[in-house]
Amino acid sequence: AIATPALAQAMPEVRWRAASSFPRVFDVLYGTFDRICARVAQLTEGKFRIQPFPAGEIVGGLQVLDAVQAGTIEAGHTASYYYLGKEPAFAPFTAMCFGLNTRQMTAWFRYGGGNELAAELFREYNIHAITAGDTGAQMGGWFRNEITSVEQLRGLKFRITGLAGQLFTRLGAAPTLIAPADIYPSLERGVIDAAEFVGPHDDERANYVRVARFYYAPGFWEPGARLHFISNQRAYAALPDLYKHALDVACAEADSDMVARYDHLNPQALRRLVAAGAQLRFWPRPVLEAAWRANEEMVADISRQNARFARVMESYNRFRGDQFQWFRIAENSYDNFAFSAAQTVR
């Protein structure tokens, strides 16, 4: 092998500081960000260094967009739906209730117009955004009691955020916002009845199984949650093309790598959770149907009030119609037989 040559002296040293919306303890969520930064450094032989900070170290987890917009930090790794208070159209770029699953989201962003619609919105916040990782379909959270009917959702104090919170309000529940650190004691003392987070790998760390043993599937409000790597537009524009390409491709890698890590880790975590007493439950079909109807109404209501949300959802739902129909033919018919065959075919 020949010696590795150094990049030209002419290549500028660029140093960015960047914040994640996630603390280090969530090693896939935070770790994906860490790997993107490492890959960018590797592809530029250390000339472009993005220093990653976990949530709370230099900015709070939900202040990442504000800090990048203001230029306090150059970049961040976050979920756009954290900012739906500013603009509801931020929601579908992360996840929608009964929306596109992980693979379908990638197709929508890259080939269905999703990236262009997201760019248009982020630009108004002085931000350049790239998709960068996904969780896969999430779990529906931890419940102190079984949910066997829609009626049992009435008054349910459920720790859940964002549009999904609004959806559960429409279903009669009482969604509450509780800081992550307070979820466990609140469940233990019965201040809340249920709480959702991500999936087995992350949920295991929080140890909710000890205080709320019914573990529901699926998290129909997050059939995937897509993250974005966001950069201050002025900082991004100043990058040499090579550094922009390095960042783009590192984020594209994260789109498949993050969910692959979850797919590897979740089965092991789920086994341990079940051994620790978790009772797996699927949502009763009437609950899913009521939620589907409530979601259709919610999307229609927000669309009437917000033209941008309406325009994003028009693209999203057209794409969803095509994807849902096609996936039933090959992908889902395969999965349905194969996933259960080892148990059912003798």
Added chain:
Amino acid sequence: AIATPALAQAMPEVRWRAASSFPRVFDVLYGTFDRICARVAQLTEGKFRIQPFPAGEIVGGLQVLDAVQAGTIEAGHTASYYYLGKEPAFAPFTAMCFGLNTRQMTAWFRYGGGNELAAELFREYNIHAITAGDTGAQMGGWFRNEITSVEQLRGLKFRITGLAGQLFTRLGAAPTLIAPADIYPSLERGVIDAAEFVGPHDDERANYVRVARFYYAPGFWEPGARLHFISNQRAYAALPDLYKHALDVACAEADSDMVARYDHLNPQALRRLVAAGAQLRFWPRPVLEAAWRANEEMVADISRQNARFARVMESYNRFRGDQFQWFRIAENSYDNFAFSAAQTVR
């Protein structure tokens, strides 16, 4: 923006010639290869140029591995199962009957030991291999007549290759090897009864719908087909680290990008195929069950004869067990409800 600086004069100019196993007409299969080469050039400012050739221009589509092994060309983009005649263990690195789906394959390669097992095998052929793109679950092909029972497979002249061909032999069919250009006339004249290729987007180009209108789902022998970018080991070892990283990350990008293109294009193609007369059919459950059993026997038989195949399949099947169980909980329960809800919930 500051001017883009050039890479150091010290960075070596590297020129490779590389061959695809696919002709240009299959624009996603061949196009993925084209994009990998373009991305590598972009990430090295044109210093590392891989010139892509379609199948047949400098080497035949099924001779890519031989040519790379011999060093006639430096690299190629191919499916490892084309070479199972040399070694059956090449098969599971592309696809297995009733095997891992696209997302699960990515997880197995990166975190379940798949990449290490593949590297060990390719090394014996003087080759460095990286996963680089996937088709998603394929269709089951075009049939002149409906298949309503296992009995109807008996004697069926089915154009299908590889381990899937062996599987159909065990089911009583008569798999035949026919060059792609001859499939259409053979179907038309009834020389064969059925033929499979990939999925709607690629199948549409071949126009099989005119001569065999029953279109079966799913292609249970290819729940995804993973491609590899293969490099001659000596050529790869001589690359500066930066060029190796550029190639790695370009291929990682292809792992999500190729299937995203298919997911975008397949629904449109399927609509046109149905409009042109395609009759969609799902395999009857008894056919799937017979195939599942025949596959288990086939894998056991080959494993008894070939220790390496046995070792790869041991890893693969252990991972498959975990993945199939976990995917039923969140991912598949979500898909099953959501994909059909627009039609079923009122």
